[in-house]
Amino acid sequence: MICSSMNYSTAAEASRFTGSLLAAACGDCLGAVYEGYSGTDLAEAYYDGRFEVGSLTMGEWTDDTAMLIATAQSIAEFGRVDGEDLARRYLAWFEAGGRGIGRATYHAMKRLQSGTAWERAGEHGEYAAGNGVAMRIAPVGLLHAGRLEGLREDVRTCGVITHRNEEALDGAYAVAYAVALAAVGELDPETILLQILDQLQPSRVSDALSECAHLLEAQEPPLAALPQLSLGGAAFETVPTAFYCFLRRPESVREALVSSIVAGGDTDTRACIAGAISGAYNGSGRIPPRWRREVPHREGIEGLGAILHRAVRDQHL
Numbered sequence: 683m684i685c686s687s688m689n690y691s692t693a694a695e696a697s698r699f700t701g702s703l704l705a706a707a708c709g710d711c712l713g714a715v716y717e718g719y720s721g722t723d724l725a726e727a728y729y730d731g732r733f734e735v736g737s738l739t740m741g742e743w744t745d746d747t748a749m750l751i752a753t754a755q756s757i758a759e760f761g762r763v764d765g766e767d768l769a770r771r772y773l774a775w776f777e778a779g780g781r782g783i784g785r786a787t788y789h790a791m792k793r794l795q796s797g798t799a800w801e802r803a804g805e806h807g808e809y810a811a812g813n814g815v816a817m818r819i820a821p822v823g824l825l826h827a828g829r830l831e832g833l834r835e836d837v838r839t840c841g842v843i844t845h846r847n848e849e850a851l852d853g854a855y856a857v858a859y860a861v862a863l864a865a866v867g868e869l870d871p872e873t874i875l876l877q878i879l880d881q882l883q884p885s886r887v888s889d890a891l892s893e894c895a896h897l898l899e900a901q902e903p904p905l906a907a908l909p910q911l912s913l914g915g916a917a918f919e920t921v922p923t924a925f926y927c928f929l930r931r932p933e934s935v936r937e938a939l940v941s942s943i944v945a946g947g948d949t950d951t952r953a954c955i956a957g958a959i960s961g962a963y964n965g966s967g968r969i970p971p972r973w974r975r976e977v978p979h980r981e982g983i984e985g986l987g988a989i990l991h992r993a994v995r996d997q998h999l
Contacts, residue, residue, distance in 0.1 A: 684902075692995070696826070698865045699966035699994075700821050700987030703754060705961025707747045707983055708973045709953030714782075715743040716951075719946040721913075727904065729946040735936060735970040742980055744782035746817040746867025746954040748775055751986065753840060754821035758990040761997060765834040769800035769843045782950075784915070786810045790844040800843050810847035811886075813920040815840065815854035818952045819956035820892055823861025825994055830862055846927045852887045853917030856925070857955055872930040875925065886918035891985035894922040898929055899970050904941040915933035920948055928963070935960045935969050 715738075716724065727733060752771040758766060776783065776791040781789070786805035793803040804810065815837075822840050826833040837855045845851065856878045863869040873894045882888040890911055897907040907926055912919040924942065931937035938960035942953035960968065966984070974980060 684901050685831050688900045689788060689862070694965060695969055695995075696988060696991045697699060698859065698867075698962045699824055699827075699991040701864065701961035701966035701969060702824060702861055702958050703720035703750070703777075703961070703983050703987045703990075704966050704977065704980070705935050705939070705953045705957035705964075706750055706967050706992060707743065707957070707979075708740075708818055708935075708948050708969060708977045709942060709955075710744055711741045711977055712738050712744040712939055712973070713950035713953035714744050715947065716918070716943050716949045719949070721945040722907060724944050725905055726947055729994030730866065733940050733944060735972050738940075740978075742781075742800045744779055745784065745814075746782070746951050748780060749814075749818035750820060750954070750958070751983070753818050754824075754986050754990055757821050757825050758986060758993050759991050760804055763825065763839045765839045767844060769803065772843060778914050784812055784814050786816045786847075786850075787814045787844045787996060790808075790891075794843075799943070802846075804842045804844045804846040806846035808847075809847040810845045811852065811918065812845065812847075813850070813915055813917050813948070813951050813955070815845050815850050816857045816917055816921050816924075817954050819858045820861045820955075820962070820989065821852040823858035823958075824865050824990060826858070827865035827994060828862075828863040828868075828998065830859070833858060833862060840848055848883075849885050849887050850917045852882050852885060853921035856882070856887070856921055858889065860925070860959045861962045865957060869930050869959075869963055874929070876902050887921060890918045890997075891925065894926045894929075904930070904944050908941075908945035913945055915948045915951065920952050920955065924952050924959070927956040928959045929950065932960070932963060933968075935964050941971075 927941035
């Protein structure tokens with residue numbers, strides 16, 4: 683149950699739920715425009731001030747937002763993480779021509795099509811260490827806002843549909859844990875990485891999160907820090923860089939998303955994850971108004987956030 687000492691209102695909490703989904707979508711749509719660019723390509727624009735809110739172009743959703751929204755819709759309907767329903771929704775999106783799908787998710791969807799059970803459909807091995815679970819996991823964190831028991835199991839249920847790799851699941855757990863705390867005003871930017879590291883086994887994910895902490899302490903700027911953490915699409919690359927972008931300026935959704943983009947690489951997923959955490963921490967009201975207006979399907983995302991919040995709140999009553 684949610685601790686009665688927590689100092690937040692129902693309206694503020696609802697704003698955090700909506701903010702997590704909406705900022706994740708904003709990050710995905712902004713980052714999609716710049717995916718694959720190098721830091722060299724973007725550095726001049728960053729330092730010249732051309733990454734102001736009004737200058738960044740808003741693209742369309744990719745697989746990041748599409749699968750995150752499918753996850754949120756399932757949880758809002760069932761009030762829990764239902765692996766079979768999630769697999770059905772992911773497959774429906776795939777068969778409708780899902781945009782930007784990753785290698786592991788593609789092969790998992792083909793297995794689902796052939797009748798493989800959802801628990802065994804996910805890719806395993808080295809090539810399944812990608813960020814495809816972390817990018818869609820924020821609604822699982824919101825489900826566990828103020829109630830962390832069972833979070834790891836629910837992350838696994840959501841994750842193994844596409845990725846049966848421990849590093850992919852650890853990266854997703856780190857994101858879900860942060861969102862769960864942020865959504866009820868319990869995330870402390872000074873200690874969150876240490877809290878997560880205490881719960882992870884040694885791995886490339888934990889090593890990179892430790893390095894993220896060192897870079898933040900050294901106050902390394904984004905164009906220096908992100909390449910050191912790596913700009914690729916593995917969970918041990920994307921999740922630590924997303925945490926860096928959020929924790930560098932935790933009170934600013936704008937800075938979380940801009941920082942996610944300026945170094946290039948896998949910008950859409952990094953910004954989606956950073957946005958999910960920052961939006962849960964700051965609430966929807968701190969997302970720049972222009973981005974809120976321009977993100978595709980804004981009203982549907984806001985409505986879904988409100989429905990998800992009510993479903994979770996009702997479980998706590």
